[in-house]
Amino acid sequence: MIELKGISKKFGDTQAVNQVSFKVDEKETLVLLGTSGCGKTTTLKMINRLIEPDAGEVFINGKDINNQDPDILRTGIGYVMQNIGLFPHYTIAENIAVVPKLLKWDKEKIKARTQELIKKLHLPENSLSMFPHELSGGQQQRVGLARALVTDPSVLLMDEPLGALDNVTRTSIQKEFKGLEELKRKTIVMVTHDVQEAFELADRICLMDKGKIIQIGTPKELLYQPINDFARKFLAGQRLALEFKVVKMQDIWPYLPKVTLQDGKSLSADLNVWDAMELLRSSDRSELLVSGANKESKAINFEQLTKGFNQFQNEQVHE
């Protein structure tokens, strides 16, 4: 669990971060979202004391980080950064082993853990003896993640972790990260300027501007209950795509036709509209079988899906 209380930081005359407070629950992913220069990265770096705040306190698992040795503090926190920051003079195996070596793990333990991680992260076995420049950008980013995860820290900080990747690689790695068991048990604070990415990975989003928090809430809350014009405009450009991602089958359940078909393999109502559309497009099926609450199942085709979504949207606007 992470808690920030009234954190502020000035660089020269610029108030980079101004009285920021928030709490991240255990195993929750909080995304700091905003344009560049809004103070999100500075905020993140004050959590592992890469930057020391001018005012305010940070608690990790109830302990004030100011009372801890910064080097020891950092070995206990995973850190993934935008430019990956792998050591160019270390092999991949050595890069992954940096923190375990600082913690004086024995060789066998490091080796076993490294093997485990490269399997989970789909890195080729032979890459371990290679140097970073011999890997693709996507592979390098996986190594960066492996390095942060190797000691299984309970807290993970990510600074634009996919910022250096092209769109295609980024989307596929986003999906992969989301499905990764290791990440699900961690308390994560992640920085991004990419709204899509925030919506894809966040449990809650903290929208920032000019060093201040504008709004903290679930993606759905941000989308449907924006606190002011800034929040509304920030999401406006990609609103439709975001809504498809935020709205789940269970949200539009009431607006779907009450046709119950035969039993069979059904999908969870946790499925969002975007993914449902993709399934309908990519498969040769014209209908999807979804099971909702009360063991009720519904078969839905594309038309019914869009219709139900539109009705849901109208309800939201009228509220």
Next chain:
Amino acid sequence: MNEHQQTLWQFMHEQADKLFNQTLQHVGLTFISLLFAIAIGLPLGILIARKRKLSGTILGIAGVLQTVPSIALLGFMIPVLGIGAKPAIVALLIYALLPIIRNTYTGIIGIDQHVKEAARAMGMSKSQILLKVELPLAMPVILAGIRTATVINVGVATLASFIAAGGLGEFIFGGISLNNTNMILAGAIPAALLAIILDALLSLVQKMNFKKLRKALYILPVVILILGGFYALPSAYGSTLTAGFTPEFMGRQDGDLGLKSTYGLKIHTIVISDAVMYKAAFSKELDVISGYSTDGRLKAFDLKILKDDKSIFPPYYAAPIVRNEALKQFPKLEETLNLLARKITDSVMTDLNYRTDYLHQTPERVAKDFLISIGLYKAPKNGHNGVVRIGSKIFGEQYILAEMYSMLIKGNTDYEVSTKTGLGGTKICFDALMNDQIDFYPEYTGTGLLVLLQPDPKIAKEMAHDKDKTYDYVSTEFEKKFKIKWLKPIGFNNSYALMMRQKQSKDLNVNTITDLKNYLDKN
């Protein structure tokens, strides 16, 4: 050409022992100073990479030190560190410092900020970041600096022979003084090869990938240490007394070679520049030196000339030598220069030298005072009837003579004068004369005979002990061979001489070179 290469090869073959020793000394000097330069430069480079505010000051100081001419730097060292290895190593280390500091600094600040941040974020301490991230990543740049420093050191180390620190400079500068091309090449070629080979080896290290580099970095200090250790090898033979001879003296028949063959003198000898030799004798770092009989420092440092009882040192009567062309161009020149003939005796010259060398009066003032005292001084006429170019070698006596001639010409003729003083050794001066760069300079009969004419040893021997025969011989031969005229001798005889401190000479009861030999054989 073929014959020439043959003789160079022969020379190197004959002098193989010396060459090998000098090469080892050269490598040793280069690497010992390199080791110290790294030990000082690397931490300084790291310091200014941490505290950037200091970088301007420290790089500035190292830069200024780098621009001090090497001979001057060696000169500054002598009062503090004496002669021999210490000042040479310190001077070399100063030259090696700048590239090492600068490259360490640029190497470290040039590292990707994100990599440094990643290291911090993973919980590395400052020293871990330095040792595991910054230094390894900066290493190719640091190695480039070390490579530059090594090549600089190989070059500058040739000058170490000026202050008795050995190295290939002994051959190079000895050869220049002796007009012996083979000797110059025997020193210069190995020195150049050393520079090229070391440069190539270090470039290999520099281009290694990180994995190999890591191993190489363990080996490198060991290699540097071993190579530096060459310098600590004991020198040829030890004796109770130490002699310091100039490179020129070392290679001359009427010098060290003659001492060995005629007297059978065996003395522990180091090679040293005459600029520092007298002082070193005075401060008891040397016991016997090869000086000049009219040198002012003889008086200043209370030294005694050992009698040349088997007369191996030929007469060195000074006289201006002039190109015939110049005599035609300036009809009044010969008459004017001869005004000085027979005016300066040995003791007068020693005294004049004493005034410049020890009392630090300017050669100009000493020359003027002397001309006034013998009534030859006339105010300059400021004429514009052509420019006479006067040359001089690079020691005090020659400066004084050049000044006197300049004043005489200005006072007695309508010619203008330009002086090109400090023209290195005999060879440089003589080449300048032959190539119409100067019109005349003061030369010595012995030098003309043995260095410039290099006649059959038989003739030389026959000639060498009679001052008039020598003068006649060089006069006719120079006229025939070079179209150069010897004017009338000035009077003094500045011959080679072995010297000791007065007190030591008395204590040991050594008055002649034979005494010295007998003393050494007994002890």
